[in-house]
Amino acid sequence: QKEVEQDPGPLSVPEGAIVSLNCTYSNSAFQYFMWYRQYSRKGPELLMYTYSSGNKEDGRFTAQVDKSSKYISLFIRDSQPSDSATYLCAMSAGEGGGADGLTFGKGTHLIIQP
Amino acid sequence: EPEVTQTPSHQVTQMGQEVILRCVPISNHLYFYWYRQILGQKVEFLVSFYNNEISEKSEIFDDQFSVERPDGSNFTLKIRSTKLEDSAMYFCASPTGRAYNEQFFGPGTRLTVL
Incomplete structure:
Protein backbone atom coordinates (compact mmCIF):
# COMPACT_ATOMS: atom_id res chain seq x y z
CA GLN A 1 0.00 0.00 0.00
CA LYS A 2 1.50 3.30 -1.13
CA GLU A 3 1.79 5.86 1.65
CA VAL A 4 1.08 8.97 -0.42
CA GLU A 5 -0.93 8.95 -3.62
CA GLN A 6 -0.90 11.80 -6.11
CA ASP A 7 -2.27 11.87 -9.64
CA PRO A 8 0.74 12.44 -11.91
CA GLY A 9 -1.31 14.26 -14.58
CA PRO A 10 -0.55 16.10 -16.74
CA LEU A 11 -3.20 18.59 -15.69
CA SER A 12 -3.71 21.26 -18.32
CA VAL A 13 -5.80 24.38 -17.61
CA PRO A 14 -6.19 27.80 -19.25
CA GLU A 15 -4.50 30.86 -17.79
CA GLY A 16 -6.58 32.49 -15.05
CA ALA A 17 -8.31 29.28 -13.98
CA ILE A 18 -8.41 27.97 -10.44
CA VAL A 19 -6.25 24.89 -10.10
CA SER A 20 -6.92 22.13 -7.59
CA LEU A 21 -4.17 19.65 -6.73
CA ASN A 22 -4.69 16.80 -4.30
CA CYS A 23 -3.02 14.03 -2.36
CA THR A 24 -4.32 11.18 -0.27
CA TYR A 25 -2.35 9.30 2.32
CA SER A 26 -2.67 6.22 4.47
CA ASN A 27 -0.50 6.90 7.51
CA SER A 28 -2.66 8.49 10.21
CA ALA A 29 0.51 9.56 12.07
CA PHE A 30 1.23 12.29 9.51
CA GLN A 31 0.70 15.70 11.10
CA TYR A 32 2.79 18.06 8.98
CA PHE A 33 1.90 18.71 5.36
CA MET A 34 3.83 20.57 2.71
CA TRP A 35 3.53 21.51 -0.92
CA TYR A 36 6.60 21.92 -3.09
CA ARG A 37 6.98 23.14 -6.65
CA GLN A 38 9.64 21.51 -8.80
CA TYR A 39 10.89 22.51 -12.23
CA SER A 40 12.60 19.94 -14.40
CA ARG A 41 15.93 18.76 -12.94
CA LYS A 42 15.76 21.35 -10.14
CA GLY A 43 15.35 21.12 -6.39
CA PRO A 44 11.88 21.21 -4.81
CA GLU A 45 10.84 24.72 -3.76
CA LEU A 46 8.75 25.00 -0.62
CA LEU A 47 5.39 26.68 -1.23
CA MET A 48 3.19 25.90 1.75
CA TYR A 49 3.59 24.32 5.18
CA THR A 50 0.67 23.38 7.41
CA TYR A 51 0.23 21.55 10.65
CA SER A 52 -2.75 19.28 11.33
CA SER A 53 -6.16 20.02 9.80
CA GLY A 54 -7.33 23.36 8.47
CA ASN A 55 -6.64 25.96 5.80
CA LYS A 56 -3.70 28.22 5.13
CA GLU A 57 -3.55 30.98 2.57
CA ASP A 58 -0.51 32.68 1.05
CA GLY A 59 -1.15 34.99 -1.85
CA ARG A 60 -2.69 33.01 -4.70
CA PHE A 61 -2.10 29.70 -2.91
CA THR A 62 -4.38 27.99 -0.41
CA ALA A 63 -3.53 24.71 1.31
CA GLN A 64 -6.22 22.56 2.90
CA VAL A 65 -5.78 19.55 5.15
CA ASP A 66 -8.54 17.13 6.12
CA LYS A 67 -6.99 14.61 8.45
CA SER A 68 -10.24 12.74 8.98
CA SER A 69 -10.31 11.91 5.26
CA LYS A 70 -6.52 11.73 4.93
CA TYR A 71 -6.77 14.22 2.08
CA ILE A 72 -4.83 17.40 1.35
CA SER A 73 -5.30 20.00 -1.38
CA LEU A 74 -3.51 22.94 -2.91
CA PHE A 75 -5.52 25.59 -4.73
CA ILE A 76 -3.93 28.10 -7.08
CA ARG A 77 -6.03 31.12 -7.99
CA ASP A 78 -5.54 33.22 -11.11
CA SER A 79 -3.12 30.66 -12.52
CA GLN A 80 -0.24 31.95 -14.66
CA PRO A 81 1.91 30.24 -17.29
CA SER A 82 4.82 30.60 -14.84
CA ASP A 83 2.94 28.27 -12.48
CA SER A 84 3.58 25.44 -14.94
CA ALA A 85 5.68 22.93 -13.01
CA THR A 86 5.41 19.69 -11.07
CA TYR A 87 3.73 20.07 -7.68
CA LEU A 88 4.78 17.67 -4.95
CA CYS A 89 2.94 17.02 -1.74
CA ALA A 90 5.03 15.93 1.23
CA MET A 91 4.23 14.98 4.76
CA SER A 92 5.81 14.00 8.04
CA ALA A 93 4.78 12.49 11.34
CA GLY A 94 7.30 14.66 13.12
CA GLU A 95 8.62 11.70 15.05
CA GLY A 96 11.95 11.85 16.81
CA GLY A 97 11.85 15.62 16.91
CA GLY A 98 12.06 15.85 13.13
CA ALA A 99 14.35 12.93 12.36
CA ASP A 100 11.85 11.04 10.26
CA GLY A 101 12.26 12.97 7.00
CA LEU A 102 9.51 13.75 4.53
CA THR A 103 7.36 11.30 2.57
CA PHE A 104 6.56 12.60 -0.88
CA GLY A 105 3.89 12.00 -3.46
CA LYS A 106 5.02 11.39 -6.99
CA GLY A 107 3.99 14.89 -8.10
CA THR A 108 1.39 16.34 -10.45
CA HIS A 109 2.61 17.90 -13.68
CA LEU A 110 0.67 21.14 -14.18
CA ILE A 111 0.48 23.02 -17.47
CA ILE A 112 -1.06 26.50 -17.64
CA GLN A 113 -2.00 27.36 -21.19
CA PRO A 114 -1.58 31.06 -22.15
CA GLU B 1 15.52 33.65 1.49
CA PRO B 2 18.20 31.35 2.92
CA GLU B 3 19.98 29.08 0.47
CA VAL B 4 21.21 25.53 0.49
CA THR B 5 24.04 24.95 -1.98
CA GLN B 6 25.27 21.69 -3.47
CA THR B 7 28.31 20.69 -5.49
CA PRO B 8 28.90 19.42 -8.05
CA SER B 9 25.77 20.09 -10.06
CA HIS B 10 26.48 17.03 -12.22
CA GLN B 11 28.76 14.08 -11.52
CA VAL B 12 29.50 11.31 -14.00
CA THR B 13 31.25 8.23 -12.68
CA GLN B 14 32.02 4.65 -13.61
CA MET B 15 30.25 1.80 -11.86
CA GLY B 16 32.17 0.71 -8.78
CA GLN B 17 33.77 4.10 -8.19
CA GLU B 18 33.32 6.16 -5.06
CA VAL B 19 31.59 9.53 -5.22
CA ILE B 20 31.28 12.31 -2.68
CA LEU B 21 28.45 14.78 -2.95
CA ARG B 22 28.70 18.03 -1.01
CA CYS B 23 26.17 20.32 0.59
CA VAL B 24 26.38 23.59 2.45
CA PRO B 25 23.17 23.83 4.46
CA ILE B 26 21.57 26.86 6.03
CA SER B 27 23.85 27.88 8.85
CA ASN B 28 23.13 27.43 12.53
CA HIS B 29 21.06 24.29 12.13
CA LEU B 30 21.92 20.94 13.62
CA TYR B 31 19.53 18.88 11.45
CA PHE B 32 20.30 18.00 7.82
CA TYR B 33 18.70 15.60 5.42
CA TRP B 34 19.60 13.80 2.21
CA TYR B 35 17.05 12.70 -0.37
CA ARG B 36 17.27 11.18 -3.81
CA GLN B 37 15.01 11.27 -6.86
CA ILE B 38 15.41 8.72 -9.61
CA LEU B 39 14.34 10.19 -12.95
CA GLY B 40 10.55 10.13 -13.21
CA GLN B 41 10.14 8.84 -9.66
CA LYS B 42 9.23 10.40 -6.33
CA VAL B 43 11.63 12.13 -3.98
CA GLU B 44 12.78 9.58 -1.39
CA PHE B 45 14.20 10.17 2.07
CA LEU B 46 17.67 8.72 2.63
CA VAL B 47 18.98 9.91 5.97
CA SER B 48 18.71 12.58 8.63
CA PHE B 49 21.77 13.81 10.46
CA TYR B 50 21.65 15.58 13.81
CA ASN B 51 24.50 17.02 15.78
CA ASN B 52 27.14 15.05 13.84
CA PHE B 61 20.57 3.97 2.93
CA ASP B 62 22.58 0.75 3.08
CA ASP B 63 26.25 0.16 3.86
CA GLN B 64 27.30 1.71 0.55
CA PHE B 65 26.22 5.12 1.83
CA SER B 66 27.74 7.30 4.52
CA VAL B 67 27.29 10.87 5.67
CA GLU B 68 29.76 13.15 7.36
CA ARG B 69 30.17 16.69 8.49
CA PRO B 70 33.89 17.18 7.81
CA ASP B 71 33.87 20.77 9.01
CA GLY B 72 31.50 23.30 10.47
CA SER B 73 29.78 24.24 7.24
CA ASN B 74 30.02 21.29 4.83
CA PHE B 75 27.97 18.15 4.83
CA THR B 76 28.80 15.17 2.56
CA LEU B 77 27.10 12.07 1.20
CA LYS B 78 29.49 9.33 0.10
CA ILE B 79 28.57 6.37 -2.06
CA ARG B 80 31.37 3.84 -1.74
CA SER B 81 30.92 1.63 -4.78
CA THR B 82 28.41 3.09 -7.18
CA LYS B 83 25.88 0.97 -9.05
CA LEU B 84 23.92 1.80 -12.16
CA GLU B 85 20.77 2.15 -10.07
CA ASP B 86 22.40 4.91 -8.00
CA SER B 87 21.92 7.25 -10.96
CA ALA B 88 19.56 9.92 -9.64
CA MET B 89 19.27 13.49 -8.40
CA TYR B 90 20.53 13.82 -4.84
CA PHE B 91 19.19 16.65 -2.73
CA CYS B 92 20.23 17.88 0.67
CA ALA B 93 17.72 19.76 2.78
CA SER B 94 17.92 22.02 5.76
CA PRO B 95 15.21 23.19 8.16
CA THR B 96 13.89 26.71 7.64
CA GLY B 97 14.27 27.55 11.30
CA ARG B 98 10.56 27.47 12.12
CA ALA B 99 10.22 23.67 12.28
CA TYR B 100 12.51 20.75 11.50
CA ASN B 101 10.16 19.24 8.93
CA GLU B 102 9.71 22.55 7.09
CA GLN B 103 12.69 22.07 4.82
CA PHE B 104 14.53 24.03 2.16
CA PHE B 105 16.03 21.88 -0.56
CA GLY B 106 19.24 22.48 -2.42
CA PRO B 107 19.42 22.51 -6.23
CA GLY B 108 20.61 18.91 -6.28
CA THR B 109 23.49 16.93 -7.74
CA ARG B 110 22.71 14.84 -10.77
CA LEU B 111 24.66 11.60 -10.48
CA THR B 112 25.13 9.51 -13.60
CA VAL B 113 26.70 6.06 -13.17
CA LEU B 114 27.96 4.46 -16.38
Missing part, protein backbone atom coordinates in the same frame (compact mmCIF):
# COMPACT_ATOMS: atom_id res chain seq x y z
CA GLU B 53 25.34 11.70 14.04
CA ILE B 54 22.88 9.79 11.88
CA SER B 55 19.47 10.28 13.43
CA GLU B 56 17.34 8.14 11.12
CA LYS B 57 17.87 6.34 7.83
CA SER B 58 15.64 4.66 5.28
CA GLU B 59 16.06 1.15 3.89
CA ILE B 60 17.67 2.70 0.81
